[in-house]
Amino acid sequence: MKEKIYKIVASAFGVGFIPKGSGTFGAILACVGVVGVHESVGDNAFLYNTILLTLSIVGLWIGQKSAAYTEQLWGEDASKIVIDEVVGQWISLCFIPFSWRNLLLGLLWFRLYDIFKPFYIRRFEQYPNGWGVMLDDVAAGLWANVSLQILILIL
Secondary structure, three states: OHHHHHHHHHOOOOHHHOOOOHHHHHHHHHHHHHHHHHHHHOOOHHHHHHHHHHHHHHHHHHHHHHHHHHHHHHOOOOOOOOHHHHHHHHHHHOOOOOOHHHHHHHHHHHHHHHHHOOOOHHHHHHOOOOHHHHHHHHHHHHHHHHHHHHHHHHO
8 A cells, every 4th residue: 555655646646657748747737736725825925835835845755755665666767756846846936926927937947957957956866765866856946946036036
């Protein structure tokens, strides 16, 4: 039973089984979750960001455990493991005022950092036991968040 839960979590409820672009679909799933959180709490920025931050931390903890298990099953950083994209995308939107523009820009920034891995993001992949799977996306999410914060200040 535990193994089945790990597979469900690691694949973000099966999104990881999409043959092409599973990482992008995982990030989009996170955006759907962000919209759901916003629709639930409205413009309460404190509650919205508290929920996103909590989901990110819980997702990181559970995701690391499920990624460690599923890496043994599916291979190192297999495309089926997309919980890392979900967590990274949530992080990219923490403490960002909700708007459709910011949601789209956050998705764009996150995917760019996740795919190209600048600023030493790739080095995080070296960590063992599922941490490498998660931490490179956490770093991409942090860089995306900072980039979006700066863009919001400029615009």
